[in-house]
Amino acid sequence: xxxxxWKFWLPLAIFAGFCxxxxxxxxxPAEREVASAMIGKPLPAFDLRAAVPERPGLxxxxxxxxxxxxxxxxxxxxxxxxxxxxxxxxxxxxxxxIVGVAIRDTPEDVxxxxxxxxNPYARLGADDLSEVQLGIGxxxxxxxxxxxxAGVIRYQHIGDIREDDVPMLIARLKExxx
Amino acid sequence: xxxxxxxxALFFAMPLAAQDALPPAPYAYRQxxxxxxxxxxxxxxxxxxxxxCQGQSIADSDAPMAGDMRHQVRLRIASGEAxxxxxxxxxxxxxxxxxxxxxxxxxxxxxxxxxxxLLCIVxxxxxxxxxxxx
Numbered sequence: 578x579x580x581x582x583w584k585f586w587l588p589l590a591i592f593a594g595f596c597x598x599x600x601x602x603x604x605x606p607a608e609r610e611v612a613s614a615m616i617g618k619p620l621p622a623f624d625l626r627a628a629v630p631e632r633p634g635l636x637x638x639x640x641x642x643x644x645x646x647x648x649x650x651x652x653x654x655x656x657x658x659x660x661x662x663x664x665x666x667x668x669x670x671x672x673x674x675i676v677g678v679a680i681r682d683t684p685e686d687v688x689x690x691x692x693x694x695x696n697p698y699a700r701l702g703a704d705d706l707s708e709v710q711l712g713i714g715x716x717x718x719x720x721x722x723x724x725x726x727a728g729v730i731r732y733q734h735i736g737d738i739r740e741d742d743v744p745m746l747i748a749r750l751k752e753x754x755x
Numbered sequence: 756x757x758x759x760x761x762x763x764a765l766f767f768a769m770p771l772a773a774q775d776a777l778p779p780a781p782y783a784y785r786q787x788x789x790x791x792x793x794x795x796x797x798x799x800x801x802x803x804x805x806x807x808c809q810g811q812s813i814a815d816s817d818a819p820m821a822g823d824m825r826h827q828v829r830l831r832i833a834s835g836e837a838x839x840x841x842x843x844x845x846x847x848x849x850x851x852x853x854x855x856x857x858x859x860x861x862x863x864x865x866x867x868x869x870x871x872x873l874l875c876i877v878x879x880x881x882x883x884x885x886x887x888x889x
Contacts, residue, residue, distance in 0.1 A: 611806050614850045654775045681775035681819055706780050707823035714848035716806035716820075 613714030613722075613733045620728045621712035625702025628679040628687045635676055635702030643726035645753040646674040647746065649698070650710055653682050653690035655718040661737035662694035668743060669697040673750060676700040678709050680718055721746070725753040775819055782829040783822030789833075796829045799838040802855045803828070803845065812855065 579585060620637050627634035640646065649665065651658040669675055677698040679687050687701070704710055713722065713730060723732035723746065731753040734742065787793040797814060803824065805816035813821040813828070831841050845853045851860070859867055 609809060611809075611849055611852055614846075614848055652775060681777045681823075683776050686776060705777060706826060707820055708827070710820070711824065711827060711845075711848065716849065 610735045611714075611716040612735070613716075613730070615714040615730050616733060618730060620724065620730060621709075623702075623709045623712060625678065625704055625709065628677070628682060628701040628703035629684055629691065632696070632698055632701040635678060635700045637728060639700060640676070640724050641726070641728035644674065645723065645725045645731075645750050646676055646699075647750070648713075648722040648724050649675055649677045649719065650680060650713075650715050650721070651677060651719045652680040653686040655680075657737035658719045659690070659694050661719055661739075662697070664738040664740060664743055665697040666695050668738075668746065671743075671747060673747065674699050676702075678702050678704050680704050680707055680710055723749045723753050777819075779819065779822045780826035782826040784825075785829075787829050787833055792832050793829075795838055796825075796832040799832070799841060800825055800828055803842070804853050804855060806849065806853065 620640060622637050624636040625634050633639075640648070647668065651661075665675055675697050677700070679701060682703060682705075684703075687703075702709070710716075715722075715733075717735070719737050721734040721738060722730055723734075725731050732749045734746065738746065787796060800814035801812050803813045805811045805813045805818055805821040805824070807818040807820050808816050811821070813824045828841055832838065842854055842856065851858060857863070857866075
């Protein structure tokens with residue numbers, strides 16, 4: 578085998594290809610979000626106590642009355658949840674009904690958060706053992722699910738709601754109403 | 756300058772302190788009374804991914820969500836549920852990603868087939884070379 582033969586350069590070419598692959602993968606880390614596999618499936622059965630005295634708790638039956646809504650998974654200890662508060666308020670003002678599930682939270686902390694950032698929730702359940710979160714395939718806070726009138730999960734938004742997500746969520750709700 | 760740096764450091768340290776105030780779930784750190792059941796639960800927990808800290812199993816992680824998952828696993832094992840049934844329940848919610856147990860499927864079969872194929876090629880090449888020398 579001489580330096581002129583293509584076989585001579587093959588190992589180097591394979592090595593270079595490997596380096597390129599490593600480099601490209603390093604530049605584009607894999608998606609770290611875990612999407613719920615529950616889209617298109619009905620909500621699991623749950624019945625959560627009220628997280629604060631001024632709003633009722635949340636049960637599966639409350640989400641099967643024919644009206645589509647947003648189910649917001651959040652917590653007072655979660656910083657992006659504070660960042661999405663204005664967007665939730667904007668959605669509420671546009672007539673969207675939002676129900677909340679507070680993950681591992683105390684009534685005092687929830688009250689403090691709502692006093693500071695506003696309360697867009699029609700109902701607010703307390704999920705002290707992350708049971709609802711695990712039941713619907715949510716892996717963090719905040720996450721927002723579109724639930725149709727029959728209590729079927731139609732869409733999952735992972736992370737905080739930004740301003741440009743608001744029209745998208747309204748469109749998803751309209752779609753769920755059909 | 757130093758004070759400014761310290762202020763920044765404190766500011767960025769805040770999110771780390773922002774954990775929930777609730778105590779861990781009852782069975783997050785408590786073993787089941789029956790050692791046989793606990794062993795089953797432990798084996799399952801070691802093969803389930805923590806969704807908050809994705810390189811760890813729920814048995815390794817101190818994330819509150821992993822604690823809540825351990826609580827569920829232990830309660831379900833204690834009530835007589837089969838470990839593979841619990842795994843299937845989680846896969847139904849989070850997809851295959853939540854389980855560390857290898858599974859042959861439409862997307863993973865090459866992982867198992869390629870080593871076998873390579874071994875066959877190696878055997879063939881060796882046979883040809885050694886056979887040629889004789």
